[in-house]
Amino acid sequence: MFDLLELDEVICQQLKRQDLAQCARVNKKWNRVVTPHLWSNMTNLSEDRQMDFQIMIREDYLYEQQRLQLQEGDLGMEQHVQEHRLSPALSTLEKYGPWIRRLPYPGDLLSILHSPEEKKPAAHELIHHLYKRCPFLDVQELSITEGALSSNDKLRTIEEYLLRHARDLRVYCCSKMEPRRLKYLLKRCPNKEKLSLQVKVSNTEDAKEDWAVDQTVDESDDWVQLKEVRLYSCEGGSKEFWLWLLKRLSHIRRLEFWPRDEVVAECLAEVMLTDMAELDEIHLIHDIYIAADLPDDLVAALLSGSRKGWKVVKAKFMWDVGEVIMEALANHFPTLEVFDVNFCEDYMFNDLVRVLSSSPNLHTLITIDDNWLLRCQNPHLEAVKFIDRDANTGLLKAWKCETTLKVLKLKIRGIPRPDLEGDGVVGEEYPGQGHEIQRPVYDRLARFTNLETLWLGEYRWLDQWDCLEMSLESGLYKLKGLKALKELNVWCMKTKIGLEEVQWMTENWPRLNAINGIDRGFSDDNDRAVRWLQEYHPKIRLQ
Structure with a gap:
């Protein structure tokens, strides 16, 4: 190996475990x-390696117990220790434990160390012993599941060796969890910067339980270092408990909330405006398979909860969005930088014109849900709405984000396509022919002079027939000024991109590195375009 430590680390980090083992024998x-x-990373062990790992820890634990008995004066053990000593020097775990930086999460580790009840020691005793042997663990990201919360002994172990070091704390418990157990964890993680909770909290404490863990601990009124919080399907618990928790989040800047319980949502809406002065990013996700169906006024209250104005709003709704919700969002357009929304009802998307025309700091607008397997309906913006002409002059209205927008992922549809009339798509409800509507759409797109990412289609099983042709004849040449464009996405759009179009793109968009969705097999011209790109511009990614 090289004599440069940094270079050795770069090489070793690229090798698989079996390759490292062979190198160690050279x-x-x-x-x-x-x-x-x-030894640094003991996660993702194969089943055979997990068994070897358990045996190593168990043998080291038993040997340590023998040594302790000997130190306590049990002279009858001396001969037994000498006869069954694992090694004349340090055991394997003693020797290599200080080099271990990463271990499986406590719940996974308990499963690895699990053994039949009659076989001693128990898993929680082994995990306590393992942590003692690994004094330099990297536990900045700590995930705690209900298996690790099932006893006071396990809680003590987690507190002693892990909690005080964790910066990203994640607690997942689908069974009912007592409020004091959750308080115990949160109080004893002083360095947390990120917090994720998916918990079902009981409404009362279990008086029968032997709560032997000391609950006294010094704590400030809030957690100063905590900046990001994710409340994923939290439910149960009293209003007093949730207010206790939420009022300590006064320094957070980013909040992700999957509403499951109306009481939790009400408490959050109450605290956001009074205590969370730095909050400027919200992710509000409603999935009918996970989240509760909240009333519109409560959703609007959540979306009104930034005292300084939202910079980032990401909202995924799978129910009908009412006007009150959009009005709550409209109050934050002046500060908005990222707007990532997906509503079930198409008609609400017409309000996107308000977002684009009223947001002077907007650089990202996304309405295409990448998680396409979970959705059956795709919202879109009507082309005639997107054009947005002045009623008096007939000219395009000026939008405030024309020079700031860099990412646009938006389906623009409702364009008559006479060229596809044989496929049953004529667009009779729209006046004029296809090109007469498409060209002003290109005019509007051309105004985003700093655009880097343009997605007009999404990867789905339903083709888009009433969409832009993306041909030079239909007006693609109007986008000549988009010199910063890096990525074009036309997935599932019935475009007419051919050889002439891709040659024009590579000539006029010098930073282009990805074209997704050219419909190979749709026509011979499409196929020629793909072959030409592969031959002359192999660095441009095609999907």
Whole structure:
């Protein structure tokens, strides 16, 4: 190996575990360099390796118990220890434990160390012993599941070795969890910067439980370092408990909320405006398979909860969105930078014109849901609405984000396509022919002079027939000024992109590195365009 520590680390980090094991057998120098990397990450072990890992920990634990008994004066154990000593020097875990940086999460580790009840020691005793042998663990990201919360002994172990170091704390418990257990965890994680909760909290404490864990701990009124919070399907618990928790989030800047319980949502709406002065990013996600159906006025209250104005709003709704919700969002258009929304009802998307025309700081607008497997309906914006002409002059209205917008992912439809009349799509409800509507759409797109990403289609099983042709004849040449464009996406759009179009794109969009959705097999011209790109511009990614 090289004598440069940094270079050795770069090489070793690229190798798989089996490759590292072979390198360690080359000679003493390689062994000295490689072995720490071989032991540093003990996650993702195969089943055979998990069994070997358990045996190693169990043997080391038993040997340590023998040594302790000997130190306590049990002279009858001395001969037994000498006869069954694992090694004349340090055990394997003693020797390599200080090199271990990453272990499986506590719940996964308990499963690995699990053994039949009659076999001693128990898993929680082994995990406590393992943590003692690994003093330099990297536990900045800590995920705690209900298996690790099932006893006071496990809680003590997590507190002693993990909680105080965690910066990203995640608690997932689908069974009812007592409020004091959750308080116990949160109080004893002083360095947390991110917090994720998916918990079902009981409404009362269990008086019968032997709560032996000391609950006294010094704590400030709020958690100063905590900046990001994710409340994923939290439910149960009293209003007093949730107010206790939420009022300590006064320094957070980013909130992700999957509403499951109306009481939790009401408490959150109450606290956001009074206590969360720095909050400027919200992700509000409503999935009918997970979340509760909240009334519109409560959703509007949540979307009104930034005292300084939202910079980032990401909202996914799978129910009908009422006007009160859009009005709550409209109050934040002046500060908005990222707007990522997906509503079930198409008609609400006509209000997107208000977003684009009223948001002077907007650089990202996304309405295309990438998680396409979960949706059966795709909202879109009507082309005649997107054009947005002045009623008196007939000219395009000026939009405030024309020079700031960099990412636009928006389906524009409702365009008559006489060229596809044989496929049953004529668009009789729209006046004029296809090109007469398409060209002003291109005129509107051309105004986003700093645009880097343009998605007009999404990967779905339903083709878009009433869409832009994306041909030079239909007006594509109007986008010549988009010199910053890097990515074009026309998935599932019935475009007429051919050889002439892709040659024009590569000539006029010098930073282009991806074209997604050219309909191969739709026509010979499409196929020629793909072959030409592959031959002359292989660095442009095609999907």
